[in-house]
Amino acid sequence: MTVLDTARAALSTGPVCDACLGRVVADRSFGLANDERGRGLRVAVALEDDDTFEEPDAECWVCEGECARHDWWAQNGAAALRGYEFDTYQVGTRVPPLFEENDRLLREEAGLDPEAGEQFKSAFNREVGKRLGARTGTEVDFDRPDVVVLCDLTTDEVDVQVNSAFVYGRYRKRQRDIPQTEWPCRECNGTGRKRDELCEGCDGTGYRYDESVEQLTAPVVEDAMDGTGATFHGAGREDIDARMLGTGRPFVVEVDRPRRRHVDTETLEAEINDFAAGKVEVEELCLATHEMVERVKELPASKTYRAEVAFAEPVAAEGFAAALETLAGATIRQETPQRVDHRRASKTRTRQVYEISGELAGAREATVEIHGEGGLYVKELVHGDEEQTEPSLAGLVGVGADVTALDVLAVEGEDEPFERDEFFRTGER
Ligand SMILES: [Zn+2]
Numbered sequence: 485m486t487v488l489d490t491a492r493a494a495l496s497t498g499p500v501c502d503a504c505l506g507r508v509v510a511d512r513s514f515g516l517a518n519d520e521r522g523r524g525l526r527v528a529v530a531l532e533d534d535d536t537f538e539e540p541d542a543e544c545w546v547c548e549g550e551c552a553r554h555d556w557w558a559q560n561g562a563a564a565l566r567g568y569e570f571d572t573y574q575v576g577t578r579v580p581p582l583f584e585e586n587d588r589l590l591r592e593e594a595g596l597d598p599e600a601g602e603q604f605k606s607a608f609n610r611e612v613g614k615r616l617g618a619r620t621g622t623e624v625d626f627d628r629p630d631v632v633v634l635c636d637l638t639t640d641e642v643d644v645q646v647n648s649a650f651v652y653g654r655y656r657k658r659q660r661d662i663p664q665t666e667w668p669c670r671e672c673n674g675t676g677r678k679r680d681e682l683c684e685g686c687d688g689t690g691y692r693y694d695e696s697v698e699q700l701t702a703p704v705v706e707d708a709m710d711g712t713g714a715t716f717h718g719a720g721r722e723d724i725d726a727r728m729l730g731t732g733r734p735f736v737v738e739v740d741r742p743r744r745r746h747v748d749t750e751t752l753e754a755e756i757n758d759f760a761a762g763k764v765e766v767e768e769l770c771l772a773t774h775e776m777v778e779r780v781k782e783l784p785a786s787k788t789y790r791a792e793v794a795f796a797e798p799v800a801a802e803g804f805a806a807a808l809e810t811l812a813g814a815t816i817r818q819e820t821p822q823r824v825d826h827r828r829a830s831k832t833r834t835r836q837v838y839e840i841s842g843e844l845a846g847a848r849e850a851t852v853e854i855h856g857e858g859g860l861y862v863k864e865l866v867h868g869d870e871e872q873t874e875p876s877l878a879g880l881v882g883v884g885a886d887v888t889a890l891d892v893l894a895v896e897g898e899d900e901p902f903e904r905d906e907f908f909r910t911g912e913r
C-alpha cells in the first residue's frame with residue numbers, strides 16, 4: 485500500500501486530526517512534524533481524488549482533540565514550575581486507556597502494523613516538551629532532568645516532580661565527639677518523647693548527640709537552595725571520637741525539592757563555616773550531579789591517621805622502631821572488632837598498611853602516623869584486639885597499647901575520582 489492509500493484508509497475511519505494522521509505514518513517520511521505530515525497527506529488525498537479539500541468538521545476521534553492542546557499543557561506545566569529554578573526538564577504523560585485503544589484501532593483500520601509510526605504518548609511528550617522548553621528557556625534531558633512535568637490526560641492536571649540538587653565539598657571536623665550524621669536517640673526512636681513524657685535519654689531532643697557534621701552543614705545548604713530537606717552523604721566516616729583534619733573528607737549534601745539551584749558556592753562555603761563555628765570546616769564546595777553521591781559512597785579511599793598511643797609499660801626505642809619497620813607495607817589480618825559488630829566477630833579480612841612512622845614521647849607514650857588501605861581498623865592495629873588483629877603494634881612490642889586520641893589527616897581516592905569534571909554541574913569550582 486502506498487502512503488496515500490494508507491492515509492485515505494485512515495481518513496475514512498472518521499474525523500482524524502493532522503497530528504494523529506501524520507503520527508501513524510511517522511516512519512514513512514522524515515524532517516516534518518506529525519501535523520505537517522498529516523496536513524500534507526490530507527491535501528494530497530484530496531488532490532488525487534479530485535475532491536474538494538475540507539477541514540475535518542468534528543473533533544478527532546483518536547485523541548479527542550488533545551493534540552490541539554499541546555500549548556495548553558506546556559503553559560500549565562510552566563505555571564506549575566513557577567518559583568523553581570531549573571536548567572533541564574522532561575515531560576511525562578499519563579494517557580487514558582481509551583486513547584491507546586483508539587491509537588491501536590486507527591492503525592488496524594488503516595492496514596498498519598500495531599507498532600507503525602509513533603505512539604501517542606511519545607509524540608505527546610515531545611510536542612509538549614518542545615513548547616515547555618521554548619517557554620522556559622531550558623533544555624530537555626532524558627536521563628536526569630532537574631524537573632519532570634507530568635501531564636495527566638485522565639484528570640486534566642499537571643503534576644511537577646522536582647529532583648534533588650547536590651553540593652560537593654570536603655569537610656574537616658576539628659572537634660571530637662561529633663558524629664558525622666544525625667544520630668537518633670535509641671530510647672525514644674528519635675521522637676524525643678516516651679510514654680507521653682519528655683525522653684530522659686536525650687532531653688527531648690530526639691538525638692543522642694546534640695550536633696553532627698550533618699547538622700552543622702546540611703541545613704545551611706538546604707536553606708540556600710530553599711529545599712524541603714537535606715541529606716548528608718560522606719565518603720566513609722571517622723569514629724565519633726576521632727577528628728578529621730588535614731585535607732578533609734569528601735561529602736555531598738543532597739537537597740530535596742530545591743527552589744534555587746544556581747547558588748554561589750563561595751558564599752555558601754562562608755555561610756556554612758560561619759554556622760559551624762569552627763567545629764566543622766568545609767572547602768572546595770561546588771555544585772555536583774547526582775552521580776557524585778555514588779562516587780563519594782563507593783570511593784575506595786586510603787586514609788592517613790595520626791594516633792596518640794599509651795603503652796601499659798615502658799617501651800624500648802629499638803623495640804618500637806623494629807615494630808614499625810615490620811608493620812610498614814605489611815598485610816594485616818583483622819576480624820571484625822566487637823565495637824563495630826556487636827554480634828560476635830566473624831569475618832576476617834586483610835588490609836594493607838602502606839606507610840607507618842612514629843615517635844616515642846617518653847617511655848610509655850608515642851605518636852604514630854599510619855597511611856593505610858580503606859577499611860583498615862586503626863585502633864585495633866595498635867592494641868591488637870586480643871590477638872584478633874595480626875600483626876599489631878602491641879603484639880610486636882610485647883606491651884599492651886591503647887589509642888588515646890585519633891585524627892584522620894587525609895582521605896584519598898585511589899584514582900582521584902573527584903578531579904573529573906563530569907560529576908560537576910559547572911566547569912568552574
Ligand atoms: Zn488527533
Ligand SMILES: [Zn+2]
Binds near residue numbers: 669677684690
Ligand atoms: Zn530520646
